[in-house]
Amino acid sequence: MLKVKDNDLDKLGLLFERYKKPLYGFFYGMNKDADLSEDLVQNVFLRILKYRYLFRGEGDFRTWMYHIARNVNHDHFRKNKLKAKDSLEHWQERLGSDENRSTEYQKDEELQLLSMAMDRLPDDKREILLLSKFQDKKYKEIGEILGCSEGAVKVKVFRALQDLKAVYKELEKHM
Amino acid sequence: MSTERIQELIEKYNAQQADPAEMKLIEKLIEEGLIDIAELHGLQEMEDQLVRMDLPQPSLKLDDTFYHMLAEEKRKGNGFSWKTFFAWPEFAPRLAFASVTLLLGLAAGFFLRAPQPQKDQQIGDLRQEVSDLKEMMMLSLLEKESATDRLKAVSLSEDMGQASQKVTSALLQTLNHDDNVNVRLAALDALKPYSKDSKVREELIRSIGKQDSPLVQISLAELMVEMQAKSSVKELEKILHNENTPTDVKKKIRESIQVII
Numbered sequence A: 001m002l003k004v005k006d007n008d009l010d011k012l013g014l015l016f017e018r019y020k021k022p023l024y025g026f027f028y029g030m031n032k033d034a035d036l037s038e039d040l041v042q043n044v045f046l047r048i049l050k051y052r053y054l055f056r057g058e059g060d061f062r063t064w065m066y067h068i069a070r071n072v073n074h075d076h077f078r079k080n081k082l083k084a085k086d087s088l089e090h091w092q093e094r095l096g097s098d099e100n101r102s103t104e105y106q107k108d109e110e111l112q113l114l115s116m117a118m119d120r121l122p123d124d125k126r127e128i129l130l131l132s133k134f135q136d137k138k139y140k141e142i143g144e145i146l147g148c149s150e151g152a153v154k155v156k157v158f159r160a161l162q163d164l165k166a167v168y169k170e171l172e173k174h175m
Numbered sequence B: 001m002s003t004e005r006i007q008e009l010i011e012k013y014n015a016q017q018a019d020p021a022e023m024k025l026i027e028k029l030i031e032e033g034l035i036d037i038a039e040l041h042g043l044q045e046m047e048d049q050l051v052r053m054d055l056p057q058p059s060l061k062l063d064d065t066f067y068h069m070l071a072e073e074k075r076k077g078n079g080f081s082w083k084t085f086f087a088w089p090e091f092a093p094r095l096a097f098a099s100v101t102l103l104l105g106l107a108a109g110f111f112l113r114a115p116q117p118q119k120d121q122q123i124g125d126l127r128q129e130v131s132d133l134k135e136m137m138m139l140s141l142l143e144k145e146s147a148t149d150r151l152k153a154v155s156l157s158e159d160m161g162q163a164s165q166k167v168t169s170a171l172l173q174t175l176n177h178d179d180n181v182n183v184r185l186a187a188l189d190a191l192k193p194y195s196k197d198s199k200v201r202e203e204l205i206r207s208i209g210k211q212d213s214p215l216v217q218i219s220l221a222e223l224m225v226e227m228q229a230k231s232s233v234k235e236l237e238k239i240l241h242n243e244n245t246p247t248d249v250k251k252k253i254r255e256s257i258q259v260i261i
Helices: A009-033 A036-050 A061-079 A081-086 A088-105 A109-119 A123-134 A138-146 A150-174 B003-014 B020-033 B042-050 B060-079 B088-112 B118-140 B147-159 B165-176 B183-194 B198-207 B214-227 B230-241 B247-260
Strands: none
Touching: A009 A036, A009 A061, A009 B060, A036 A061, A036 B020, A036 B042, A036 B060, A061 A123, A081 A123, A109 A123, A109 B042, A123 A150, A123 B042, A123 B183, A123 B214, A138 A150, A150 B020, A150 B198, B003 B020, B088 B198, B118 B147, B118 B165, B147 B165, B147 B183, B165 B183, B165 B198, B183 B198, B183 B214, B183 B247, B198 B214, B230 B247
8 A cells, every 4th residue: 555655556456456345345235235335445446546645554554444435435325315215216126136136145044144134233233243344353443443442342343243143033033 | 350250241141141230241341351252152153154244246347447547547647737736745845845945045145145345346446447547548649649549549538437637637738739630629529528627627728828720719719608717708818819810710709708708
């Protein structure tokens, strides 16, 4: 990333290749919209390019990138808050197609259930679990992204996991 | 808190018997790092499953748009743009460098400049030398036999601006004693600017009686009118009484005396 900062833009291609999948996974996990997730990944790299001189090189690049990703996600949903409320039909459409998608990707029944349980969690809980997944449970770094202590992250993860477990069990009963 | 109590809490949680107060306590212990999430039944499995959970992959369209954006950015980076030139993080060192260079230049100029009074002194000296040289040349030319050279000398004195006393007395000498009428007339012309000087004025009046050339006499009479020199009337009357003076000259002088009085 430091090379990108010094205007060696080819190196951004390497970063893109390394992080496009987890980043896309993070956005997809958050909004379940394939096209939108691609747009948001693109936006993250656009911001990295635009604000590359702000990267101080002290912390981990991945942490910085997820920090930007969160902002991109929040900005997008803040802008589209009203639109999202209006388009109930669009939501129904999306939910339908998502079910098809999840069967496509989650062959394993358990994982399919988990994915459905994740979708039913509130945004903040889903976000912390996705960050935990893509940051390899490095709670200190997640704390840097969210602007809180490592201990606070652990508690958030604990609560989110508990909720996830509860929803999962509930879904299991209905299956 | 004792390890036994912590263990007891974990067991209660795993048996799903923890009450809300105990749940709060467990959260606190997790925050402090005294309980690991992995120890709590069911949560570790959930987290592991989450890690295994596959998410869809981005399409090739994402690669296309990204590399297109990168190429665009590189193209922009190669071209010059005022916006990037003035972008603060890059502009700041440039500005600093420019300011330091400017200050260094000003400082160098300040220390390297020649002291002003000395320079003025040098120019003054040089000017003095040149006018001394002109003066010397003029004086030596006045002594030449050739009338042309002497005329040159007189015209040289006209270039001098403020001539010294030496020059004016040399010119007066020429006016009174030169053989050539033209040279004398030129000397008279050259003396005109100094007619306000009382010494030159006196000498000019005295010179009237010494002239025998009608042309010089008339020129002198005209100069006296210009100078409004009343003391010259006596000298002019002498010319009038002289029998050798031509009638035309006498007439002109009479007119001049009328104007002066």
